[in-house]
Each structure stands twice: as C-alpha cells, then as structure tokens.
Amino acid sequence: MDYVERVLKELKEKNPNEPEFHQAATEILNGLKPIVARHPEYEKLALLERFVEPERVVIFRVPWVDDAGMVRVNKGYRVQFNSAIGPYKGGLRFHPSVNLSIIKFLGLEQILKNSLTGLPIGGGKGGSDFDPKGKSDMEVMRFCQSFMTELCRHIGQDTDVPAGDIGVGGREIGYLFGQYKRIRDEHVGVLTGRGLSYGGSLARTEATGYGLVYMVEEALKCRGESLEGKTVVISGSGNVAIYACEKAQLLGAKVVAMYDSNGYVYDKNGIDLSVMKQLKEVERARIKEYANRVMGAEYHEGCKGIWNIPCDVALPCATQNEIDAESASALVKNGVKIVGEGANMPTTLEGIAVFRKAGVIFLPAKAANAGGVATSALEMAQSSSRMFWSFEEVDAKLKGIMVNIYRNMDEAAREYGVAGDYVAGANIAGFKKVADAMLAHGVV
Numbered sequence: 001m002d003y004v005e006r007v008l009k010e011l012k013e014k015n016p017n018e019p020e021f022h023q024a025a026t027e028i029l030n031g032l033k034p035i036v037a038r039h040p041e042y043e044k045l046a047l048l049e050r051f052v053e054p055e056r057v058v059i060f061r062v063p064w065v066d067d068a069g070m071v072r073v074n075k076g077y078r079v080q081f082n083s084a085i086g087p088y089k090g091g092l093r094f095h096p097s098v099n100l101s102i103i104k105f106l107g108l109e110q111i112l113k114n115s116l117t118g119l120p121i122g123g124g125k126g127g128s129d130f131d132p133k134g135k136s137d138m139e140v141m142r143f144c145q146s147f148m149t150e151l152c153r154h155i156g157q158d159t160d161v162p163a164g165d166i167g168v169g170g171r172e173i174g175y176l177f178g179q180y181k182r183i184r185d186e187h188v189g190v191l192t193g194r195g196l197s198y199g200g201s202l203a204r205t206e207a208t209g210y211g212l213v214y215m216v217e218e219a220l221k222c223r224g225e226s227l228e229g230k231t232v233v234i235s236g237s238g239n240v241a242i243y244a245c246e247k248a249q250l251l252g253a254k255v256v257a258m259y260d261s262n263g264y265v266y267d268k269n270g271i272d273l274s275v276m277k278q279l280k281e282v283e284r285a286r287i288k289e290y291a292n293r294v295m296g297a298e299y300h301e302g303c304k305g306i307w308n309i310p311c312d313v314a315l316p317c318a319t320q321n322e323i324d325a326e327s328a329s330a331l332v333k334n335g336v337k338i339v340g341e342g343a344n345m346p347t348t349l350e351g352i353a354v355f356r357k358a359g360v361i362f363l364p365a366k367a368a369n370a371g372g373v374a375t376s377a378l379e380m381a382q383s384s385s386r387m388f389w390s391f392e393e394v395d396a397k398l399k400g401i402m403v404n405i406y407r408n409m410d411e412a413a414r415e416y417g418v419a420g421d422y423v424a425g426a427n428i429a430g431f432k433k434v435a436d437a438m439l440a441h442g443v444v
C-alpha cells in the first residue's frame with residue numbers, strides 16, 4: 001500500500017463517522033500523489049499524518065434564551081487546523097447540519113485555499129448547529145453573545161481570525177464582534193467581514209462571488225472565449241450566489257436559474273438581481289416569492305432539477321455535495337463547458353469524475369472561491385495598518401489574486417504531469433508552501 005493510501009486508511013479508522021472529512025481528505029491526498037512521489041522524505045517525517053490532524057479542536061456548550069423565555073442549548077466548534085504559514089483563518093457556519101465532520105472537512109480545505117491566495121494565513125473553521133432561520137434578531141444576538149463568550153478565549157488578531165460562512169453574515173459578525181470587544185476590551189481585526197463603520201473592508205461582501213467569476217473568465221480567456229453571451233446556472237441565493245450572479249451579468253452572461261433550500265426559480269429572461277437582493281438580503285424571504293414578483297419566471301419545488309437546465313456555465317454556490325454523478329451527467333448531456341465551485345465541496349467525487357471524463361473545465365472550490373478569504377486577509381492588512389482602501393483598489397487586488405491562483409494551479413498541474421487537472425493542480429500548489437513551512441518548523 002502506498003503512503004497516501006495508508007494515511008487515508010488510518011484517517012478513516014481513527015475518525016469513524018466523519019464522511020465529509022473522509023471525502024475531502026480523499027480528494028486532497030489523491031491530488032497530492034504526484035508531489036508525494038517526488039518527496040520520499042515526507043513519509044519519514046510523517047508530514048501527511050500531521051497535515052490531516054488538526055492542531056487543536058475546541059467543542060463547547062452554547063446556552064441561550066429564546067423569546068419565549070425558554071433555555072436552548074447548541075454545540076459550538078472551532079477547529080484550529082494548521083498555523084504553519086499564518087494565524088488560523090476560516091469562517092463560522094451556523095446551520096443545523098453542522099457537526100465535527102463538516103467543520104473538519106471545511107478546515108482541511110481551508111489550509112490549502114488560504115495558501116493558494118499567496119497571503120500569510122493558516123487554516124481553521126468553526127460554527128454551530130444553531131439555525132438562524134426563523135429566529136428574531138434578539139434571539140440571534142443572544143446566541144452570538146453566548147457563542148463568543150466562550151470562543152473569545154481561543155481567538156485573537158494574531159492567533160485565529162474567524163469570518164462568515166453559511167448562516168453567518170453581516171448581522172451575526174456584528175453581534176459577535178460587539179461581544180468580543182466588550183469582554184476583551186480590544187477594538188482589533190479579530191473577525192473579518194465586519195461592517196464598514198467598524199473596520200470592515202469595501203468589496204468583502206462581493207469578494208467570493210466576484211472572485212469566482214474572475215477565475216471563470218480567466219479560464220475562458222485562456223481558451224480564446226469569454227462569459228459574454230453565455231448561459232449560467234447558479235445554485236444558492238446567499239452571499240456567494242448573489243455576487244457571482246452580479247459579476248456574471250456585468251460581464252455579459254445571462255443567469256437563468258438560482259435556488260434556496262426549498263426550490264429553484266427559472267427565469268428565461270435572465271434573473272432580475274434587484275428583486276433577488278430585495279428578497280434575500282432585505283426581506284430574508286423564500287425564493288418562491290421571486291416567481292410571484294417577476295413575470296415569466298417559474299418556481300419549482302426541490303433543488304436537484306436545477307442541474308437539468310441547459311447551460312454553458314454551472315456555478316454551484318450553496319453547500320457541499322449538491323452535484324452528484326447524476327446531476328453532473330445531466331449537465332454534461334446539456335453541453336456544460338465549465339464548472340466553477342463557489343461553495344465548498346459542492347461536487348461529489350463521482351461528480352468530479354464525470355466532468356473529468358467529459359473534458360469539462362472544472363475549477364475546484366479551494367481555488368475558485370478563495371476570493372472571500374483573500375479579501376478577508378486584505379481586511380486584516382487594512383486593520384493592522386489603520387488604513388482604508390477604496391472599492392476599486394480592493395477589487396483590483398482581488399482580481400489579481402484570482403488570476404494568479406488560476407495560473408499557479410494550471411502551472412502546478414503541468415509541472416506534475418497532470419495538465420488540465422485543476423483538482424490536483426490546486427492541491428499541489430497550495431500544499432507545497434504549507435509543507436515547506438511545516439518542514440522548516442521541525443517536528444511540531
């Protein structure tokens with residue numbers, strides 16, 4: 001059994017009942033095989049075993065009081081995965097599905113994603129099984145305050161800098177920051193995605209979606225094409241999806257479908273983003289309402305059907321494992337040319353295999369959605385220097401970073417004999433820097 005196979009086998013034995021973590025580790029370690037083959041010293045130094053074991057995992061109780069006066073209890077998590085190249089950095093997810101497996105898969109991915117940005121940030125992730133949906137602002141605030149009361153002793157601007165993710169947007173970051181500041185008496189860049197009035201960065205809200213589309217455009221440009229006139233399907237209707245839609249439209253594409261966890265809308269005339277933003281960002285309404293407000297738009301219950309809609313570009317921007325082999329086959333049958341992952345691990349291993357076999361350009365999440373964390377690192381730089389950059393300045397840096405990531409993963413794939421395999425290219429390009437730093441630090 002080779003080194004990678006052995007590490008994967010041991011990882012599954014030591015961490016049973018963590019399917020998402022197994023899935024992410026399998027994708028990553030298989031992608032690293034070409035680089036591992038060139039570095040036999042990795043095995044002697046147990047580099048992969050150390051890489052897949054978090055430096056620290058914190059699990060804590062989060063008690064809070066709902067509007068009816070009842071005490072509720074949720075689980076809180078922070079996985080501080082790897083700090084070889086910088087302080088831990090990665091979002092907080094509030095969603096009922098959150099468990100240790102999901103946080104560990106996200107944390108492992110985050111290490112390589114952060115490395116790919118070229119900025120000095122390590123990998124971490126956290127969250128809770130709390131569901132902000134249907135809760136009042138005051139309930140969300142009391143939950144966030146309780147969550148931060150524990151979390152604040154583990155994080156810091158030079159230690160661990162969380163941000164948003166599913167269920168954690170501007171409102172939640174505000175409450176979390178307020179509680180951190182109150183307990184620690186420090187007004188510092190300990191969280192990113194902050195509001196503009198208290199240290200946030202312009203373009204952070206747009207960054208993940210815009211960055212995704214910048215990378216798609218670059219991949220098309222390298223093949224003599226562009227997004228102009230292309231038909232796009234986007235899953236999700238949250239932060240990443242909305243700003244991917246905005247940038248795709250600005251570049252001349254037609255986005256015909258989006259979804260939330262109940263169902264999808266198909267709008268053959270192209271999504272009216274002002275209506276979508278009003279529903280999702282202002283009213284926190286269900287996407288079904290879009291079809292009541294926009295003439296000609298159709299609503300369909302359930303999510304899976306969205307991948308049967310013919311498109312040139314598919315941008316999964318909601319959650320993990322949205323595209324399985326069946327959905328990937330439907331996309332291929334309808335002529336999809338390029339898939340850019342806005343969400344983390346939205347395509348199953350079997351789905352990726354379908355795209356690979358069909359020669360679809362596949363931009364994996366750790367590269368394609370790195371624009372959010374890259375801009376978070378730019379927010380940290382602005383906080384530390386007490387400077388505030390213009391939207392154009394941050395957006396230009398973001399675009400430069402995304403183009404660079406694309407070129408680096410493309411080059412790494414060529415260098416290691418797997419040209420066009422961006423899953424391997426991204427894993428190798430991200431891992432090399434982390435591995436070099438870990439080796440330099442000795443056995444730690």
Ligand code: NDP
Pocket residue numbers: 164165166167168169208236237238239240241259260261262303317318319320342343344369370372373
């Ligand atoms: P949001 O909470 O803003 O939006 C999430 C969207 O996905 C919502 O439309 C939500 O629908 C939908 N969704 C969530 N779970 C499911 C599900 N099980 N089935 C169907 N739809 C679902 O999150 P973000 O936009 O911030 O994050 C989306 C993805 O992008 C995540 O994978 C996240 O990890 C990743 N990401 C986010 C970054 C960021 O900067 N925000 C950075 C990098 C990656 P509903 O409202 O009905 O729940």
